[in-house]
Amino acid sequence: MGDYELPRSPADWTIAATELALKNQTIHTATLDMDSGSEIKLSQYLLLRVLWDEPKVASLLIDECKVNGGPVHKQMLNKAQLLLDQIASWKTYLEDSTSGSEGTFALVRYYQNLSMKPPKDKPDNSGVLNKVAFSPTSPAVARAQPPSSQPTTPPAQTSGVDDLPRELQGLFLGSPWSNVSTSYPIGGKKAINYTAIEDEQIVNTALLLFLNALTLHFPNEVKGEWTLRRHPLRMKSNSNPKVYEARVDGFLRLNNEEREPAAIVEVKPFLRERTDAISRDIRMQEAAQMAAWVSEFPPVMASTKANANNTHRRLLVSQDHEEIYLNVATFDNQYVSYVQGHITTTTSFLRIQQYGPFNVGKTKDMKYLGRLLLAVTLQGGLI
Numbered sequence: 001m002g003d004y005e006l007p008r009s010p011a012d013w014t015i016a017a018t019e020l021a022l023k024n025q026t027i028h029t030a031t032l033d034m035d036s037g038s039e040i041k042l043s044q045y046l047l048l049r050v051l052w053d054e055p056k057v058a059s060l061l062i063d064e065c066k067v068n069g070g071p072v073h074k075q076m077l078n079k080a081q082l083l084l085d086q087i088a089s090w091k092t093y094l095e096d097s098t099s100g101s102e103g104t105f106a107l108v109r110y111y112q113n114l115s116m117k118p119p120k121d122k123p124d125n126s127g128v129l130n131k132v133a134f135s136p137t138s139p140a141v142a143r144a145q146p147p148s149s150q151p152t153t154p155p156a157q158t159s160g161v162d163d164l165p166r167e168l169q170g171l172f173l174g175s176p177w178s179n180v181s182t183s184y185p186i187g188g189k190k191a192i193n194y195t196a197i198e199d200e201q202i203v204n205t206a207l208l209l210f211l212n213a214l215t216l217h218f219p220n221e222v223k224g225e226w227t228l229r230r231h232p233l234r235m236k237s238n239s240n241p242k243v244y245e246a247r248v249d250g251f252l253r254l255n256n257e258e259r260e261p262a263a264i265v266e267v268k269p270f271l272r273e274r275t276d277a278i279s280r281d282i283r284m285q286e287a288a289q290m291a292a293w294v295s296e297f298p299p300v301m302a303s304t305k306a307n308a309n310n311t312h313r314r315l316l317v318s319q320d321h322e323e324i325y326l327n328v329a330t331f332d333n334q335y336v337s338y339v340q341g342h343i344t345t346t347t348s349f350l351r352i353q354q355y356g357p358f359n360v361g362k363t364k365d366m367k368y369l370g371r372l373l374l375a376v377t378l379q380g381g382l383i
Contacts, residue, residue, distance in 0.1 A: 004042065006052055006280055010349060017046050027291075028237050028341040040132045040284045044244075049338065050287035053353045057184065061326060061355035062368060071313050071328050071382040072375050080374035083218055090370070094363050104213045111206035112360040116322040118195045132288045134244040183365065185323060185357050187273035197269035197321060204228070204249050204267045206360065207319040211250075211265075214374045223380030224254040224262050231261065233292035237341025246289040254380055260297045262381030263315040264289060272320040272357075283352075286316055290329045291350060295339040312336075313382040316352075317373070323357035324369060328382065 007013040017023040020043055022030065027047040064070040065077060084090050089103030096109075186194060197203055211226035228250050235243040250265035266286055273279050299312040316327040334348035358365040376382065 003276075004280075006045070006283060008051055008053060010051070010347070013046065013049070013051065013349070016042075020046065022046050026338065026341075027235065028240065028243060039281060040134075040288050042284075044134060045284045045287060048287055048291045048350070049335070049347065050291060050350045050352060052283050052287070053351055055185075055354040055356075058326075058356050058358050058365065058368070061328075062372070065372070071315070072372060073379055073383055076375040076379045077371060079221075079378060080371045083221065084214070084370060084374060087217060089213075094367055104216060108206070108209045108213050111202060111209055112322075115197055115203050115206045115319070116361055117197075131248075132244060132246045132285055183357055183359055183362065185273040186271050191271045191274045194271050194274065194321060200249075200267055200269045203269055203319050203321065204265075207265060207267055207317070207324065208250050210360075210366075210370075211252075211317075211373060211377075214370050215377050218374075218378075222255075222374075222377040224252045224377060226265075226377070227251060227253050229253075231264075233261075233264075233289060233296055235288075235292040235295045235339060239341070244288065244292065246285070246292045248289055252377060252381065261293060263317060263376060264293060266316060266318050268318075268320040270321055272318070272323065272325070282318075282320070286318065286327060287350070287352065290314060290316060290327075290352065291339050294329075294331060294336060294350065298336045298340065315376060315382050319360075320357075322360050324360065324365075325354050325356035325358075326369075326372070328353045328355065 007016050014023065022043060025047060027044075027049075030043075030047055061071075065072045066074055068074075087104065089105045092102055093105035093109060185191075205228075208226055208228050215222045215226065230247050230249060231251050232245045232247050234241070234245050237243070248261075248264040249267045251261040252263040253259055254262050266289060268282060270278065272282055293314060299314075310333045312331055314329040314331075316329065318325040318327060329350055329352045331350040332348055334344050334346055335350050338344050338348060358369040360366060
């Protein structure tokens with residue numbers, strides 16, 4: 001790929017799409033060179049209509065959750081802290097960031113340490129950016145797009161806040177959130193010297209073990225389970241069952257009848273900011289995963305939804321080498337209609353806000369990341 005930046009605003013997107021003659025095309029109708037199994041191309045990415053906002057440090061997400069309207073309800077954060085305080089192995093895990101963990105978090109610490117160490121063997125990272133497979137759209141399919149109609153939606157999910165004891169619903173525990181690390185991603189010359197982990201599965205195991213350890217002792221409290229299943233998410237429409245397929249490295253599977261994802265997981269064996277090109281390619285792949293997720297599993301569209309103005313949020317948890325990011329996607333009903341192949345009257349975008357990194361070797365980072373992710377599982381995704 002050439003040297004370019006991904007658009008951050010609708011104006012930037014319009015300029016880029018116009019240059020490639022894509023402004024009036026859609027991901028469902030464009031006839032592009034879509035080689036199955038290849039890395040996602042800029043033309044395909046632009047048709048997803050995704051904008052990445054300027055990255056924010058981890059502490060800013062925590063600040064947003066302190067007030068009403070944040071992606072994680074503050075009462076759920078209170079409950080998560082109270083639950084984690086009951087686990088002796090969680091306290092031991094936080095006390096020793098190198099080796100001395102025991103019980104539930106022993107294997108978590110072991111694999112997190114592996115995710116920080118230089119590999120003993122030469123890493124094989126072929127294919128780690130090839131998780132998006134496009135299916136070429138034929139002209140006949142492009143002409144057969146259905147007229148505008150409202151997409152079907154799953155039953156509404158509750159956040160679980162009403163299940164909290166009354167004394168917790170108006171409380172925000174006074175933990176020193178301001179002490180959360182404001183670490184910046186490892187980048188530049190320092191990042192070049194970080195050798196990739198020898199196998200992506202080491203990083204994936206470290207992250208999923210952490211997620212499972214957080215929730216293992218609370219089966220009657222959480223609303224889902226974190227699974228290692230590499231779920232294939234599909235962008236589709238009424239006339240095309242698979243525009244493309246994007247596999248994720250795990251997801252939070254809800255305990256309801258539909259068993260749909262409430263959060264998704266993506267990992268890489270190298271640092272996100274190792275080079276500008278790697279950072280861009282990771283974001284393009286994650287954007288494709290998010291867009292396919294919205295298309296296959298659309299959110300509740302009712303105007304009574306808790307989040308105002310018919311906006312919706314989704315979470316993608318990423319671990320790249322030793323750094324964990326929380327990527328919050330925000331979109332509206334018009335975007336849902338777009339990715340499902342319906343005719344829309346406006347150009348709507350899915351916006352992704354990256355928070356982090358949380359470094360697995362920093363106790364404060366993992367303390368508050370654990371609290372955030374348990375709260376997400378308690379409420380069944382973002383609100």
